Amino acid sequence: MKELNIELKNNPYKIIVENGLLDNVGKYISDVYKGNKIFIITDDIVEKLYLKKVINSLGGYNVDYVVIPHGEESKTLKYYVYVCEELLKKDVRRNNLLIALGGGVIGDLTGFVAASLYRGIPYIGIPTSLLSQMDSSIGGKTAIDFYNRKNILGAFKQPLRVLIDPLTLNTLDDRxxxxxxxxxxxxxxxxxxxxxxxxxxxxxxxxxxxxxxxxxxxxxxxxxxxxxxxxxxxxxxxxxxxxxxxxxxxxxxxxxxxxxxxxxxxxxxxxxxxxxxxxxxxxxxxxxxxxxxxxxxxxxxxxxxxxxxxxxxxxxxxxxxxxxxxxxxxxxxxxxxxxx
Ligand SMILES: NC(=O)c1ccc[n+]([C@@H]2O[C@H](COP(=O)([O-])OP(=O)(O)OC[C@H]3O[C@@H](n4cnc5c(N)ncnc54)[C@H](O)[C@@H]3O)[C@@H](O)[C@H]2O)c1
Ligand SMILES: [Zn+2]
Structure with a gap:
């Protein structure tokens, strides 16, 4: 297991990198999240590969989830609205936890939902693509594409923690x-x-x-x-x-x-x-x-x-x-x- 501390004055947080971490998500969030309700946001590809594993590792928590189609086309107002509506239907509260489980698209969209719904909900990143593990999951830039422009609607919102399991890279295609x-x-x-x-x-x-x-x-x-x-x-x-x-x-x-x-x-x-x-x-x-x-x-x-x-x-x-x-x-x- 490796740890990195992102030392920001107002929002410091830890990144944990460990092979097989997806089996231990509960263990790695218990010290930063004291609530019980968790909403996982993921895409349809990552859902099939890893959602069950993550839910199983969150025994003791009350877990629900929202799945959106994979790909950049989901980083749009349409899916921002969809995710917010689904969360509200499921009675999300401002002190619940969101988990972004997926690549940079899921990370950017979930981060933006977390930044804006109720003016801010805590969220944790579980990046699963190589790009998201070594880049987009840290730094707090969240956004969706709009008006034909990439990342034009967004906010800075640092996660509570980032959890990286390099074994997820085994299912990523070459490109x-x-x-x-x-x-x-x-x-x-x-x-x-x-x-x-x-x-x-x-x-x-x-x-x-x-x-x-x-x-x-x-x-x-x-x-x-x-x-x-x-x-x-x-x-x-x-x-x-x-x-x-x-x-x-x-x-x-x-x-x-x-x-x-x-x-x-x-x-x-x-x-x-x-x-x-x-x-x-x-x-x-x-x-x-x-x-x-x-x-x-x-x-x-x-x-x-x-x-x-x-x-x-x-x-x-x-x-x-x-x-x-x-x-x-x-x-x-x-x-x-x-x-x-
Ligand atoms: N916020 C930032 O600082 C920042 C930095 C760089 C890029 N980005 C954004 O990140 C996005 C690109 O991220 P990305 O390349 O992860 O795209 P992505 O989220 O679309 O993931 C790429 C594809 O891989 C699939 N996938 C993810 N994990 C997988 C796994 N473990 N096994 C098999 N398939 C898997 C996804 O379903 C998707 O189809 C862009 O929207 C870009 O703007 C943001
Ligand atoms: Zn780049």
Whole structure:
């Protein structure tokens, strides 16, 4: 069993990572939740795989649940309303506990319900996809998509606790797994050289790797709970990645893999990134079957200025200053024309 403490002034909480944890959920929530009623929110795929197991591990509690269809289409107003209605029909009270059992979609939606219903209900995350275990389950960002825009309606709401069972990764299909790997490798690139060294041996993703990856996000979240500065570092590979994702239909984590390679090339050309960072990151991406197609970043620079992160004509690019360290580099459109 491994533990990480997210040290936030008003909302500190613990993340527990343990193989087989799903059989012991009750044990790991009893010290943070003194009530009896629990509502689990999950999707139809995770329901079939793990709901029974989790309910069985909650002996002594009064447990009910709401199931929604899987996929990003459920992170919408329609399912926000559905979940709230179902909970109210089941007589949810503001001091009951919600559990988000599933991937990032369930985590983001449940978190937003927990942030808004009764102006706030406690919730616990049990992330089951790789992406949600090493990324979206911590940091307190909750949201739904609206008006054709991702994560546009949301709130910051930290969970009471996060419980991670790496054994759930065994049922994840390859593409969903890779999706998480893109962000996991990104965490190593921006904040944890040790994680990169471990990945070079291509280990099976286990408790240790998840904790190393989470430790990067933990640091950033502790420095910047409300996303006004340091959290920007998590966008490494995303400025180009988003463009590639939209244009060629890659999954998010795959596009981040390609976007990181583009950012590495640009950093090298600007003299910010040492040249040997590129082959190391590329090798790790290849080891985990992520795409490493080379797109010329110069052809996409113009589009970066339409990015939502464009503030008054300046883009904050995230580059590596060495493996495991990032730097924020501001560039205006004019400077880009001059330098590149
Ligand atoms: N809040 C944040 O900080 C944050 C950060 C990154 C991403 N996100 C959000 O996370 C979402 C993506 O998360 P995701 O990739 O987990 O998507 P997801 O929740 O859709 O899960 C992917 C698929 O895997 C299935 N699944 C989940 N666990 C499984 C398991 N153990 N075995 C088999 N199948 C399983 C799900 O049913 C789903 O079909 C996006 O909406 C994104 O915006 C949020
Ligand atoms: Zn991302």
């Amino acid at each position: 969903e797994f890779n999706n998480g790997m893109g962000e996991l490798i990104k965490h190593g690139a921006i904040g944890n050289k040790k994680l990169l060294d471990l990945l070079l041996d291509k280990p099976k993703i286990n408790e240790d790797i998840i904790v190393e990856s989470l430790s990067v996000k933990k640091k950033v979240v502790e420095l910047d709970e409300f996303d006004t500065g340091e959290r920007m570092s998590l966008n490494f590979g995303h400025t180009f990645g988003h463009i590639i994702e939209m244009k060629y239909g890659y999954k998010h984590g795959e596009a981040v893999a390609i976007g990181m390679l583009m950012a590495l090339k640009m950093g090298i050309d600007l003299g910010v990134t040492p040249a040997d960072c590129y082959p190391t990151i590329k090798k790790i991406l290849e080891l985990y079957n992520l795409p490493t197609v080379e797109y010329d970043y110069k052809e996409y620079l113009k589009e970066t200025f339409y990015d939502k992160k464009n503030i008054a004509g300046t883009i904050n690019f995230i580059f590596l200053s060495e493996l495991g360290k990032y730097t924020i580099y501001k560039l205006t459109e004019e400077e880009i024309k001059e330098k590149l």
